[in-house]
Amino acid sequence: xxxxxxxxxxxxxxxxxxxxxxxxxxxxxxxxxxxxxxxxxxxxxxxxxxxxxxxxxxxxxxxxxxxxxxxxxxxxxxxxxxxxxxxxxxxxxxxxxxxxxxxxxxxxxxxxxxxxxxxxxxxxxxxxxxxxxxxxxxxxxxxxxxxxxxxxxxxxxxxxxxxxxxxxxxxxxxxxxxxxxxxxxxxxxxxxxxxxxxxxxxxxxxxxxxxxxxxxxxxxxxxxxxxxxxxxxxxxxxxxxxxxxxxxxxxxxxxxxxxxxxxxxxxxxxxxxxxxxxxxxxxxxxxxxxxxxxxxxxxxxxxxxxxxxxxxxxxxxxxxxxxxxxxxxxxxxxxxxxxxxxxxxxxxxxxxxxxxxxxxxxxxxxxxxxxxxxxxxxxxxxxxxxxxxxxxxxxxxxxxxxxxxxxxxxxxxxxxxxxxxxxxxxxxxxxxxxxxxxxxxxxxxxxxxxxx
Amino acid sequence: xxxxxxxxxxxxxxxxxxxxxxxxxxxxxxxxxxxxxxxxxxxxxxxxxxxxxxxxxxxxxxxxxxxxxxxxxxxxxxxxxxxxxxxxxxxxxxxxxxxxxxxxxxxxxxxxxxxxxxxxxxxxxxxxxxxxxxxxxxxxxxxxxxxxxxxxxxxxxxxxxxxxxxxxxxxxxxxxxxxxxxxxxxxxxxxxxxxxxxxxxxxxxxxxxxxxxxxxxxxxxxxxxxxxxxxxxxxxxxxxxxxxxxxxxxxxxxxxxxxxxxxxxxxxxxxxxxxxxxxxxxxxxxxxxxxxxxxxxxxxxxxxxxxxxxxxxxxxxxxxxxxxxxxxxxxxxxxxxxxxxxxxxxxxxxxxxxxxxxxxxxxxxxxxxxxxxxxxxxxxxxxxxxxxxxxxxxxxxxxxxxxxxxxxxxxxxxxxxxxxxxxxxxxxxxxxxxxxxxxxxxxxxxxxxxxxxxxxxxxxxxxx
Numbered sequence: 001x002x003x004x005x006x007x008x009x010x011x012x013x014x015x016x017x018x019x020x021x022x023x024x025x026x027x028x029x030x031x032x033x034x035x036x037x038x039x040x041x042x043x044x045x046x047x048x049x050x051x052x053x054x055x056x057x058x059x060x061x062x063x064x065x066x067x068x069x070x071x072x073x074x075x076x077x078x079x080x081x082x083x084x085x086x087x088x089x090x091x092x093x094x095x096x097x098x099x100x101x102x103x104x105x106x107x108x109x110x111x112x113x114x115x116x117x118x119x120x121x122x123x124x125x126x127x128x129x130x131x132x133x134x135x136x137x138x139x140x141x142x143x144x145x146x147x148x149x150x151x152x153x154x155x156x157x158x159x160x161x162x163x164x165x166x167x168x169x170x171x172x173x174x175x176x177x178x179x180x181x182x183x184x185x186x187x188x189x190x191x192x193x194x195x196x197x198x199x200x201x202x203x204x205x206x207x208x209x210x211x212x213x214x215x216x217x218x219x220x221x222x223x224x225x226x227x228x229x230x231x232x233x234x235x236x237x238x239x240x241x242x243x244x245x246x247x248x249x250x251x252x253x254x255x256x257x258x259x260x261x262x263x264x265x266x267x268x269x270x271x272x273x274x275x276x277x278x279x280x281x282x283x284x285x286x287x288x289x290x291x292x293x294x295x296x297x298x299x300x301x302x303x304x305x306x307x308x309x310x311x312x313x314x315x316x317x318x319x320x321x322x323x324x325x326x327x328x329x330x331x332x333x334x335x336x337x338x339x340x341x342x343x344x345x346x347x348x349x350x351x352x353x354x355x356x357x358x359x360x361x362x363x364x365x366x367x368x369x370x371x372x373x374x375x376x377x378x379x380x381x382x383x384x385x386x387x388x389x390x391x392x393x394x395x396x397x398x399x400x401x402x403x404x405x406x407x408x409x410x411x412x413x414x415x416x417x418x419x420x421x422x423x424x425x426x427x428x429x430x431x432x433x434x435x436x437x438x439x440x441x442x443x444x445x446x447x448x449x450x451x452x
Numbered sequence: 453x454x455x456x457x458x459x460x461x462x463x464x465x466x467x468x469x470x471x472x473x474x475x476x477x478x479x480x481x482x483x484x485x486x487x488x489x490x491x492x493x494x495x496x497x498x499x500x501x502x503x504x505x506x507x508x509x510x511x512x513x514x515x516x517x518x519x520x521x522x523x524x525x526x527x528x529x530x531x532x533x534x535x536x537x538x539x540x541x542x543x544x545x546x547x548x549x550x551x552x553x554x555x556x557x558x559x560x561x562x563x564x565x566x567x568x569x570x571x572x573x574x575x576x577x578x579x580x581x582x583x584x585x586x587x588x589x590x591x592x593x594x595x596x597x598x599x600x601x602x603x604x605x606x607x608x609x610x611x612x613x614x615x616x617x618x619x620x621x622x623x624x625x626x627x628x629x630x631x632x633x634x635x636x637x638x639x640x641x642x643x644x645x646x647x648x649x650x651x652x653x654x655x656x657x658x659x660x661x662x663x664x665x666x667x668x669x670x671x672x673x674x675x676x677x678x679x680x681x682x683x684x685x686x687x688x689x690x691x692x693x694x695x696x697x698x699x700x701x702x703x704x705x706x707x708x709x710x711x712x713x714x715x716x717x718x719x720x721x722x723x724x725x726x727x728x729x730x731x732x733x734x735x736x737x738x739x740x741x742x743x744x745x746x747x748x749x750x751x752x753x754x755x756x757x758x759x760x761x762x763x764x765x766x767x768x769x770x771x772x773x774x775x776x777x778x779x780x781x782x783x784x785x786x787x788x789x790x791x792x793x794x795x796x797x798x799x800x801x802x803x804x805x806x807x808x809x810x811x812x813x814x815x816x817x818x819x820x821x822x823x824x825x826x827x828x829x830x831x832x833x834x835x836x837x838x839x840x841x842x843x844x845x846x847x848x849x850x851x852x853x854x855x856x857x858x859x860x861x862x863x864x865x866x867x868x869x870x871x872x873x874x875x876x877x878x879x880x881x882x883x884x885x886x887x888x889x890x891x892x893x894x895x896x897x898x899x900x901x902x903x904x905x906x907x908x909x910x911x912x913x914x915x916x
Contacts, residue, residue, distance in 0.1 A: 110732050167882040168859065168882065169880070169881045169882060170794075170880055170881075177789045177790060177791060178788070178789050180789065190882075191855070191884050191887070192852075192855035192856065192882065192884050192887070193855070194859045194882045313792075
């Protein structure tokens with residue numbers, strides 16, 4: 001039997017470490033080749049680590065939420081025959097190579113240009129390449145203590161197992177008996193799942209009392225979740241955006257009847273291979289057109305360097321809700337796309353984001369962002385700018401509202417746009433001009449497609 | 453005589469019955485208790501209490517004898533040790549009297565009516581009692597059977613004359629010169645050891661392969677060693693046959709061979725049987741559980757309104773179990789919600805050294821499907837044990853491997869019986885090894901061995 005060491009692969013250019021966001025296996029689990037072992041996350045992309053070998057998981061290199069250096073052992077697999085773990089034979093002093101890489105890596109921020117030239121890395125290849133490299137295991141941290149520590153940590157929070165007799169002091173048992181409570185159905189918060197007087201109180205308050213109204217009982221539970229992975233990224237990102245960017249939010253309503261008619265007509269006539277049109281591709285193209293007149297809105301503001309990087313290419317981030325949280329896949333070079341291509345790209349990216357297959361490149365490099373909560377209703381939002389961008393356009397729900405045409409109220413399909421701008425770079429006047437321009441384009445959709 | 457009607461009738465005023473009656477009286481139930489003998493049952497009259505008094509007297513005499521013989525490491529010398537055994541017996545009986553009178557007083561104080569006599573069921577609600585003043589009928593809504601247990605006889609050695617039950621041994625007015633004890637259970641060893649210390653030449657015959665067969669061998673080893681030191685001859689795997697009063701011997705067979713041990717008196721302690729005869733059990737047709745009356749977790753029998761508690765309901769036949777059951781049944785009859793949910797009933801062997809068990813032994817825990825860890829701490833490393841000249845024995849803890857819940861404690865050592873309730877409390881409260889380890893234990897006491905055993909089970913005992 002040998003051990004096969006799997007190391008943290010290089011998941012992105014210049015990335016020194018990645019966050020471990022999920023273990024798919026635990027120590028003792030059998031694994032087959034290509035079975036997913038873990039998920040790690042860099043700036044935006046979540047990468048799954050598959051097993052290059054068949055065997056049994058012998059050791060896990062960290063806890064979910066930990067940052068793991070690229071090249072550091074991630075997990076070890078007990079394999080038949082020789083493994084690749086010669087640590088015992090030739091222990092090397094721990095000198096994490098990752099730390100050396102840290103210097104140049106830190107300031108490197110993926111840009112649209114950089115992303116274009118970077119080949120799409122396959123994590124599978126990385127894992128396979130990395131495996132044979134001599135491991136940097138520290139001889140003073142062998143596997144058994146990790147297992148023991150895990151067991152000790154587990155103790156305090158553990159509740160009793162299914163089928164175990166309820167554990168409670170005699171006084172608690174007596175009170176429960178008198179209250180007609182079967183302790184088997186009471187949660188025990190004490191050590192080893194012991195049921196305390198407080199647990200019994202909670203149970204009684206929660207409505208086990210005859211005639212009690214469960215819905216009105218106060219719920220004093222506090223459930224703790226560790227903010228890790230994508231949620232931590234989102235939290236950090238939102239905090240940076242809101243604490244550094246003085247937002248100005250501008251809300252305007254847009255009459256959508258003409259665009260809706262056009263959209264309906266195009267959808268009726270569309271070819272089978274064409275993606276069904278939503279409002280988004282129209283908005284995207286309208287934004288491209290408006291940006292051509294106001295290029296300052298398609299920019300990244302490096303406030304530390306005091307430089308605005310105004311981009312020619314319009315890379316539009318589409319805020320997308322996934323099972324794990326908010327991600328922003330990017331439609332690259334929207335200025336090169338026609339309506340159908342635009343619709344296809346939005347649909348493809350949304351799907352990739354939702355099922356977790358979006359690549360790192362597809363999730364970074366935007367220069368302006370669209371956020372849409374339209375489906376859920378709401379008449380206005382105050383979108384948070386996707387830092388370091390300077391503008392974000394929010395779409396609200398379209399609905400039929402009465403509109404005064406000067407003589408009478410007429411029903412019209414109205415939709416609000418709620419857009420935020422970095423007020424350090426974008427004046428209110430510029431913001432208003434931009435939104436009004438988009439409004440005009442959407443209300444007269446033909447103008448979106450007419451070259452000036 | 454006018455018939456008596458009551459809410460609760462208790463048959464038998466042993467520890468289970470009298471506690472049940474007192475509690476019922478406290479709860480305002482109209483309660484009657486029937487007992488043919490003095491209140492207190494086996495425990496107070498012919499069991500726990502007089503035997504402990506005898507054991508104490510024997511220990512004191514042994515001490516005095518040792519001082520007289522000289523050569524004790526304490527450097528104490530004394531004159532010849534003599535015992536006036538009738539006086540010893542009188543002192544012992546005085547304690548019994550004080551306690552039984554106390555029970556009578558408590559019953560009276562609780563408003564319980566005492567009917568003196570032997571009860572016999574007529575049906576599930578009615579009992580006839582032959583009292584010294586004539587027959588009496590008692591009708592009750594609820595009846596509690598607390599008739600207890602009696603010593604088991606051997607066919608070849610019926611009680612009477614020189615063949616004694618534990619009751620007979622406690623009633624002796626002189627110390628037998630040569631005593632044979634048949635049955636090396638806790639009763640036989642307690643009394644056998646006491647008489648050995650009082651000067652009897654004691655032989656113990658046990659049919660099983662070792663003494664105290666109900667306990668694991670590790671626990672009984674210090675007792676075996678002590679018996680040897682006291683000069684008690686222990687024969688295991690033998691079958692007692694006949695007693696010859698003229699020859700002063702008890703014959704036995706050992707496989708195909710036979711032999712004799714000297715015996716002026718023979719104490720037969722081969723167990724106790726539930727007292728299910730002579731009070732009309734046959735009139736009730738109750739469901740039985742082997743020799744015992746079957747009861748549920750509320751001590752209800754198969755007949756509505758009829759409860760049973762104590763030895764008549766099964767093992768362990770211990771006074772404190774009966775008392776807890778009696779209290780519970782009184783409260784159930786008074787309309788309170790109660791059920792037997794105790795985790796353990798501790799047991800004490802007043803042998804030398806004493807043995808205490810509470811909860812599960814390692815073997816029992818494993819048999820129950822638990823993954824357990826266990827460790828013991830020897831009294832050899834306990835300061836207090838050394839200062840009372842008794843560092844033989846140990847304390848052992850059995851805990852679940854996964855959550856360290858203490859599921860059992862066993863201990864053997866001089867004076868260790870005083871820790872029995874402490875062990876039971878730890879189990880009943882759901883203590884984990886860490887709870888025991890983290891409790892500051894007073895120094896120097898035997899209880900420190902419990903803490904050390906917990907620490908050792910956790911892998912970091914301090915004093916070993």
